[in-house]
Amino acid sequence: MNIDSIQNGVVIDHISAGKGMELVRLLGLDTSDLSVAIIKNVHSEKLGKKDIIKVDADVPFNLDIIGFVDPEATVNVIRNGVLVEKKKLTRPKILKGVIHCKNPRCITQVEQELGHEFRLTDDGYRCVYCEAKAG
Amino acid sequence: MRSIIDVMDLSVEELDELIASAEDIIEDPDKYAEVCRRKKLGTLFFEPSTRTRMSFEAAMYELGGHVISMSEAGSSSAAKGESVADTIKTVSNYVDIIAMRHPKEGAALVAARNASVPVINAGDGGHCHPTQTLADLLTIHREKGSFENLTIGLCGDLKFGRTVHSLCTAMSRYAGTKFVLISPEELKLPSYVKKGVLRKKDIPYTQTTDLEGSLKDLDILYMTRIQRERFFSEEEYLRLKDSYILTEEKMKLAPEKMIVMHPLPRVNEISVSVDEDPRACYFKQVLNGKYMRMALIIKLLKEAGRL
Structure with a gap:
């Protein structure tokens, strides 16, 4: 994979330095067969340092996950070597099936079939069931 | 639905x-x-x-x-x-x-x-536990005539006490509410309630470990039980369970019109002798x-x- 020139794929840019690996994990790229380049601590005029993820395949990504990890990141879609779409992100109001509630008293700990769901509040994401803070 | x-x-x-x-x-x-x-x-x-x-x-x-x-x-x-x-x-x-x-x-x-x-x-x-809070609100309304301009002392387990969190949230919607938060250091009101409810709505509050010194300022004293079932460690529970006990002697320090509330059941945090005090409202609750x-x-x- 030539990481400088993707022909058809996705570049997730302007990721705050240090969050790239978390994003790779939550997007499932660490276990996928796709060609993925993770570039850490790249110099950035805007951020000082940033991470970049390049995926050499035109596959859809769950933008909620990227918005949750870093709403300042940008998602660039490349086709035939040309930037065709630049997606701006926001923090999703509801986050489903991405992270798990760690509160041992939460109903999701005993009912495994329940989907994990978080709501964006004034002080971050909270489990919709028990209201414990994510993290 | x-x-x-x-x-x-x-x-x-x-x-x-x-x-x-x-x-x-x-x-x-x-x-x-x-x-x-x-x-x-x-x-x-x-x-x-x-x-x-x-x-x-x-x-x-x-x-x-x-x-x-x-x-x-x-x-x-x-x-x-x-x-x-x-x-x-x-x-x-x-x-x-x-x-x-x-x-x-x-x-x-x-x-x-x-x-x-x-x-x-x-x-x-x-x-x-919303219906407990509804019981609390009706009691406050019947005993005080209004929800406005009340200073409420919350005493005991403010960390795990769900009734306390709900009452804080419910009363924060009324003008002039003030809270005095009385608890051991380990059982203080969680920061998400202070930040997300009290500070967000500019509700004045003070935090103290001193029950006796707080009584004179209160319209309502809301006592809570230290709940054994909320602790992972029995040792921690035993150390904290007798932090506050409201007695007849302490009630002498309280205003004549202050009311005492408790979501019940109590263990020993309110002496049985206080039940005879006309300010005791927990069975009315x-x-x-x-x-x-x-x-x-x-x-x-x-x-x-x-x-």
Whole structure:
């Protein structure tokens, strides 16, 4: 994979330095067969340092996950070597099936079939069931 | 389908409406004796409860309705591993409204999402207990005449005490409310309540470990039990359980018009001798709880088109 020139794929840019690996994990790229380049601590005029993820395949990504990890990141879609779409992100109001509630008293700990769901509040994401803070 | 998981599911206007309805029930109970005729309340209590369960059952009987109960979680389908969702979907076929208590936080939301009848959260672990807060609000309204300009002392377990968190949230909607937070260091009000409720709404509050020194400023003293079941360590519980004990002697330091409230059950945090003090309102709270549950059952059944 030539990481400088993707022909058809996705570049997730302007990721705050240090969050790239978390994003790779939550997007499932660490276990996928796709060609993925993770570039850490790249110099950035805007951020000082940033991470970049390049995926050499035109596959859809769950933008909620990227918005949750870093709403300042940008998602660039490349086709035939040309930037065709630049997606701006926001923090999703509801986050489903991405992270798990760690509160041992939460109903999701005993009912495994329940989907994990978080709501964006004034002080971050909270489990919709028990209201414990994510993290 | 409208269910009540948290007291904040009710607007201030709806709370006023429920209080007015409860006052009317108190005034003329006979008028309500047949309101829920042929309607059934299902009480699903997945953990032990005496007063809340009996209060719901008494409320439904006094409205002329019937009650179907799950005897106890140990002998129910829950013991066989059935999910809350499946239990609720099943019970929804038998009853018009459900009151549910469950030890896990968030279980009430699971129930509400899967029910085809209204669900009232009768306590989901340390999370919410909205009908206790309704009982508290009716008591404050009846004893103080208004919700405005009250200084409320919250004493005891402010960390795990769900009634305290709900009361903080509910009272923060009224003008002039002030809180005095009295607790051991280890059981202070969680920062998300202070930040998300008190500071967000500019509610003045002070934090202290000193009960005696705080009494003179209070309109309401809300005592709570240090709850053994909320601790992972028995040692920690034993160290903290006797942090505050309200006695006749301490009551001499309190204003003549201050009222003492407690969600009950108490262990030893209020001496039995205080019960004779006219400022002790905790048994009135129990009765008020029944009236508010009656008002809530009527409201939810009407909204569901079942009355």
